[in-house]
Amino acid sequence: MAGSPSRLFDLAVIGGGVNGCGIARDAADRGAEIRTRCRVSRLARTDGEWRIEAGGETFRARAVVSATGPAVLKLLGLADQPAVNSMWLVRGSHIVVPKLFDHSFAYFFQLPDERILFAIPYERDFTLIGTTDVDHEGRLDEVTASAEEVAYLCEGASRFFTTPVTPADVVWTFSGVRPLIGDGSGRPEAATRGYTLEMSDENEGPALLSVFGGKLTTYRQLAQHAVDKLKERVPSIDSGGWTDRSALPGGDLPVGSAEVKIAELTARYPFLERNWADRLLHAYGTTAWTILGDAASLNDCGEHLGQGLTQCEVDYLMAQEWACSKDDILWRRTKLGLHMSSVETAHLSEYLKEKAIA
Template sequence: MSEESAAPIRDLAVIGGGINGCGIARDAAGRGVSVLLLEQGDLAQGTSSASTKLIHGGLRYLEHREFALVRESLAERERLWAIAPHIIHPMRFVLPWTRGLRPRWMLRLGLFLYDHMGGRRTLPATQAIDLRRHCAGAPLRAGFGPAYCYSDAWVDDARLVMLNARDAADRGASVHVRTRVTQLTRTGDHWRIEARQHDGAVSLFRARAVVNAAGPAVLDLLARAHRPGERAMRLVRGSHIVVPRLFDHGLAYFFQLPDGRIFFAIPYERDFTLIGTTDCDHEGELDQVAASAEEIAYLCDGANRYFARSITPADVVWSYAGVRPLVDDGSGKPEAATRGYRLELDRDEGQPPLLNIFGGKITTYRHLAAEAIGRLRPFLPRMAGGDWTATAPLSGGDFPMTGLTALMRRLAADYPFLDAATVDRIARAYGTQAWTWLGSARHAEALGEDFGHGLTEAEVRHMIRREWAQTSADILWRRSKLGLRLNRAQVARLDTWLEGNG
């Protein structure tokens, strides 16, 4: 029997291990579909780990009249918080009124719509504040007064991707990372998928239907499927910087700039401030996307318009950038391009289907996945049930959406040898799943080697066994953000351990 004929025919192959691909794989697997997920790098290695890390309606999209997108996104906020309360947290944003920019009536109207068009239930409503007397005004330059405080949510974007993949695998999906699809060919009633592993080995897969969720590389994958065409995509690069903490409170900021753009300043990983994003048309390769010197300077200059403590590029401890694959709607400026999505079914009569995903944003991934599965239902006869992902918790999220503090107390009581910062990090990453790898440990030594800042051998083994981690970058920048804390010697020690144990 040939290797090709020995490969089982899956119902569905999803190509792309970002948020859309992993969300679709999870939804399908939960409906009884046999699923194959192929990702050319690590899960969330591209755009899905390079977001502003917000679950939000997109307040600024209102002025571009994207009312349907904002409504859909707002409706998703509390749904996602409820199914992943360990990695998604409510956050209050402060929007100062700035003389000479958008008028106060426009801000009030936009925030009124924002509060009332999306089914907000638990998140608090907008309130007017005076920055001369409010704690949010203390870190700002003098001269700011009226402002508005509204609600959205923060998310650990890379872990959201990984948890969707984990749930898909727990429901029977076969997940392959570092497996690059090189060719897609229709063969009778199924697709023949040729892929190259990271070590150069070639693998063959088969599936009755394929989803192209390759993100910025969606058109490249279409070319490998011999289905090129006139499709309009706009690749927009969004860059962010991380600097030492600029303020001590837990509020975030939504700032306006004279060129009409906006940016956020968000409390990040306890000791830092995350600032972003830019919107620049991206040209060139997608493998090594980075923030340019001009973008870093732009974000520093923007922050210096508002914060009393100035920053320069020398203060940036980390920068990152992602390319958003947006639907080209003819907008003149990159920031005005729609964040909506389009699903395109490519199928000749009697041939297996290919569903292409164009655009999208992290907040709407679950709704996009349900719609994608709905489009494929006629071709997946074994599919059972309807939209189920709105209420089923992601791994570790099976506790009340307001119960994170109580979970941290339990974790600290069960493992008193963990310091407060480590308890906080572990609870926010794993939720109730923390106990699965901490186990019966009663002292730190039981967790094996300590690589620094609470990262232990037990946790690394869990990341390798259950979260598809293979490299120190997987562990330090996507499964955690401990790359901000470990020094070079500690990273080298982790690399040495992985060479011997990974």
């Protein structure tokens, strides 16, 4: 969400995700103004428009979309807007362990409690194991895997692999909160992963569209439905469907072309090791060429911060994908935190401090 008090925007989208950098980059490339780390403190209808207080500023909009996931009810409360739907917050946690197998296929297992467990090749040297379904009652900015969840995943994986998996093997965990639509079943695995769009009444004034439920794999269909619904209240919004024909930034790669493109990347930049080129292509697609630019040697990429992470990549992430911390870079974007040493991580932290001062 972005704006200026002197400018009236057709639409303000308030979101709460941390994994949508490609989506945000695409929106910015199409003319949206993006503000990250801009917490909404209040929103109210005033003089036929929305006034939104966020990050110490006031923004104006003809309509608001709340795509805040598990915080959707909280935002409705800030707007003094009642909710028709109820939410069921369920935490899903994953563990990462040293790789358990040497092929590129994933495993899906069914546990005695009838839940599905998966084990997926991850970041070249690891295996990703997930996931759990646990009621989440804590804060939404402190979502972590519990010891019980880690033990559950380790015990589940150990049923199927020759080498037992123990909590001591876990090198990293991550968790998220699923915003499920309450169905009263008490069984998270049975609850729908679908979504519902809740629009405020026209008699109440400017539109507030709230997204209940949904998931990453259906976000484009959800977004198209949301725009179609908003068109009824904000005629200036262009609802022409196009996302099914448009790739996200860097995603304009023919299916099955990864090996060819890796070869092209290493031919253009001979200083790249094969694993480095593979990581760049899978992380950025064709944007890898933009990041490396005219570099003819490793020195042309600026300071080498370790594990193939160079100054030019960090600078790109800061300038184009709103990264501002080592966690943004090492975990949310590149997953190089799994590979970098404590010395290399400290080196990156120092570089980011210098950039912030500059």
